[in-house]
Amino acid sequence: MFHAERFIEKTISTLQNEIKGKALIAFSGGVDSTVCAALVNKAIGNQLIAVHVDTGYMRKNESEQVKQMMKNLGLNYRYITASKEYYHALKGVENPEKKRKIIGEKFIRIFEQVAQKEHIDSLVQGTIAPDWIESGGGLRDTIKSHHNVGGLPKDMKLHLVEPLRDLYKDEVRKVARALHLQVSERQPFPGPGLAIRIIGEATPERTRLVREACDIVEKEIERASEQGLMERPWQYFAVLIPIKTVGVHGDKRAYGNTIAIRAVQSVDAMTCHYSTIPHEVLDMISTKITNTLKEKVNRIVYDVTNKPPGTVEWE
């Protein structure tokens, strides 16, 4: 079995040998990067600098919460706002692999700037097993290029430190619990963020729509789970499908986008079953999204695909 305490002890001593001088951690505020930051912090103390980038593709109020988290964890942190740069870099880009690679490269360029300024050689990432497995390479097919593996630019000079490479999410959560981190049960959120929850070009306007829809899906599903109407899914969110369909709003013709509701049950993200959401909850989500997003969205669909054949995220 996987023993969190043994893992923590072994990893801290490995990190002390591996990291010379200062290190930078790519900090999204999710379970993986938070566990990583806590471990590296134990190993090298404030020689670790946590960097959070607000890409413009974060969820509602997320980056502000992450900033607070970094404070609460006592991390030596830098907070970088780069949404304009990201929107600019993704202008006109529709291909999901291109999106992922542009975002991956952009992260590294920002980290390199910080590293240069502060004389840092090592980049710590919370990469876990599914990230490198799905990114492919050698015999393994590329399912999707995770921004932190397949999306890394080839000319990157920072020394990569990835202490969680062999772990799956359930094991990372065990480590998080052993370290008493509040973040241990947080649902996964991909590094490229909302950009890959928008099919097609990830414009600021579309981002606003999917951000609002994700917020509604999260809140309604969390409420329903707390009320015992359903089991809390492993991951739950909205996807914007910019396909227009006809509707009727207040006796007038509507012609707006589509939002898909996606929720899955999993342990390790390698196989997933779509979650059964009660109809009353779907109803609430559907009405709230269409009323909130008005003329922009007039159709809601419910994704009933397992992994395989689907993946959790749509891109």
Added chain:
Amino acid sequence: MVRIYVIDNGGQWTHREWRTLRDLEVETKIVPNTTLLKELQKDDIQGLVLSGGAPRIGLNSLLGNCAEYLDKGKFPILGICAGHQFMARHFGGKVQPSALPEFGQVELTLCVDNDPLFLGVPKKSIVWESHNDEVTILPKNFIKLGESENCYIQAMRHTDKQFYGLQFHPEVEHTQFGEQIFKNFIHLCEE
């Protein structure tokens, strides 16, 4: 501690096989499928898992050194998905693109009672799949152990050697009795 290695044929779930074995206290390691048999023998392994992978066995892909392990291996071998298909083709069976490929949840029906690999597994259970090809003709010296609605050969066994092939994936979380199947395989390797 029993030592069972996982041959990496490039599967999405190769690392899950490693994890399942490790969770069951097996001394295990993922090794590339180009590893020579004598290297494995040097480590004194007691069993081998041939992982799945993207190569299309139904379209005649090779699978590293898997042929050598099957020809000369004196230990139990468990072929999964592409590993299973390669085993079938290597011993003279036929592998073809599936008329109806299976992805995700499928019901497995066992055709043989009390096979050592399936001890404790009910006649019908849920397994998870992900395949484009399948074994369509069983090789000589093999018996069929299981089937599903759209795949005639879901599980097979060599009549003399401890060689097993499974089209489904016992290593993934959603396969109902996957861990039990691994426990049974480990038991065969310990004997």
